[in-house]
Amino acid sequence: MADAFSSSSETVIQRVLEVSLKSNTPVDKLEELYQIKATCDFILEHQFAKVALQFPDELLGDSVAIAEEINRNTNVKTFILGDTSYGSCCVDEVAAEHVGADCIVHYGSACLxxxxxxPLMYVFERRPVDVDKCASSFRELYPDSQSNVVILYDVNYAHVVDDLVTLLSAEYPNLVSSQLVVEGERCYSHGFVKSNDSSPPEQDGSQVIYQFGRQFSLKTGSSITDYSMFYIGEEGAALRNFMMTWNRCSFCSFSPATTTGRAESISVNRALMKRYYSIERAKDASVVGILVGTLGVADYLTIIQQLKETIRRAGKKSYMFAMGKLNVPKLANFLEIDVYVLIACPENSLLDSSDFYKPVVTPFEMEVACNKQREWSEEYVTDFRRLLPGGQSHVPLADQQDESDETDVSLITGALRSHNLLNGEPAEAASSSSVVLRNQTLTVANTNSAASFLAGRSWRGLEQKLGDTPVVKAVEGRRGIAIAYEEEGTAS
Structure with a gap:
């Protein structure tokens, strides 16, 4: 058997790799796990003709069998959406519109x-949970029966929460269970609460919290900081998002896979300081890249426009990128960008940018860096919709007439930096000049754009050089792969 470094290029190209695949679900279990009957009822009730079925990568093995069952019971045309443009937790409406679908059925984990x-229907996995062991872990983690605890959970474990509350409610009178709330008039979720109002009114004086597709009520006179959080699910983006947002609450979790519970010991303060370092990098930046990480979340175009204005008012240049799933090589192609801001759903916004050459921040962090009216505090916002006008965390920009040219010192470089470099300057004039006259504090201010950066690079990519290259006949080039071209012979 030839190895991967064989001198034969054909052997390497044709070599078969063994990849372990998740075994498919038996046909008799499909109804239990994927709610096929409820899905068919949803399709027939609304008389859809084309249905897009969106699956995450780990569930694609069952996609064909599910599509065949739906076709057999509804006689509709189904399309399977596999590799999504962005995170699989978000609904890929763009891909569904490409095939002319009338609705989407989203399977698996969802950020809601x-x-x-x-029109949209969520079908969550019904992952198994040992409810008795989960209740036992809860009692061990909260020995005080008067504890104020909110039960949170991954959407794939929603089917066991009622049974868990039944076991614990008699012992824990202050136990609060969150509900999944799907926002939108055209959004459906079989067996769960539906709501069209993202800001539910207070009921009987109690405070109603609605965030990240979860809704729960706090008792009268209490706040979220008076409660602890008990999360059912595995460690991942959802738990990290909850812990960063409610960073003043203690968290415990139960892993259904290992049937063990634990107190979360991750230092949230350390994570927040890491994010604050990224904010300082954003303050130092001159050129900002706006990464479009979603085309399906509502109001993503509005936050793009708000960010562009905020960045412009702070004297920085912005460029917009739409590149699908992010990776290090993609972002490394743009050396002129000092910092990126990612517009995505809350679960995908907290990107660990330690592997990237330049920091990747959230819209909230960019606003802290550019909007003088917003201050760094205990509040941390991962949902960009809350930053828009009318949102609970919206902070308007200061009037340009009231803005003063303030300077401060970078905590990273120790250099003096100035805000509002474009104050009083037309956008066209500022973008066309590399140096503009300033006040007595800073004589000149550099407003170089990415084009100026490109002009100063020693290598700018392939150039045509028309007239400089002689015309010659085409000749046959090398064949094979770089490790051993065919004309090089066999290495000894």
Whole structure:
């Protein structure tokens, strides 16, 4: 058997790799796990003709069998959406519109971000949970029966929460269970609460919390900081998002896979300081890249426009990128960008940028860096919709007439930096000049754009050089792969 470094290029190209695949679900278990009957009822009730079935990578093995069952019971045309443009937790409405689908059925984990283009139905996995062991772990983690605890959970474990509350409610009178709330008039979720109002009114004086597709009520006179959080699910983006947002609450979790519970010991303060370092990098930046990480979450175009204005008012240049799933090589192609801001759903916004050449921040962090009216505090916002006008965390920009040219010192470089470099300067004039006259504090201010950076690079990519290259006949080039071209012979 030839190895990967064989001198034969054909052997390497044709070599078969063994990849372990998840075994498919038996046909008799499909109804239990994927709610096929409820899905068919949803399709027939609304008389859809084309249905897009969106699956995450780990569930694609069952996609064909599910599509065949739906076709057999509804006689509709189904399309399977596999590799999504962005995170699989978000609804890929763009791909569904490409095939002319009338609705989307989203399977598996979901961030429950609102989508408004097409009718939508969520079908969560019914992952197994040992409810008795979960209750035992809860009692060990909260020995005080008077504890104020909110039960949170991954959407794939929603089917066991009622049974868990039944076991614990008699012992824990202050136990609060969150509910999944799907926002949007055209959004459906079989067996769960539906709501069209993202800001539910207070009921009987109690405070109603609605965030990240979860809704729960706090007792009268209490706040979220008076409660602890008990999370059912595995460690991942959802838990990290909850812990960063409610960073003043203690968290415990139960892993259904290992049937063990634990107190979360991750230092949230250390994570927040890491994020604050990224904010300082954003303050130092001159050129900002706006990464479009979603085309399905509602109001993503509005936050783009708000960010562009905020960045412009702070004297920085911005460029917009739409590149699908992010990776290090993609972002490394743009050396002129000092910092990136990612517009995505809450679960995908907290990107660990330690492997990237330049920091990747959230819209909230960019606003802290550019909007003088917003201050760094205990509040941390991962949902960009809360930053828009009318949102609970919206902070308007200061009037340009009231803005003063303030300077401060970078905590990273120790250099003096100035805000509002474009104050009083037309956008066209500022973008066309590399140096503009300033006040007595800073004589000149550099407003170089990415084009100026490109002009100063020693290598700018392939150039045509028309007239400089002689015309010659085409000749046959090398064949094979770089490790051993065919004309090089066999290495000894």
């Amino acid at each position: 971000s609102p989508s408004k283009r097409l």
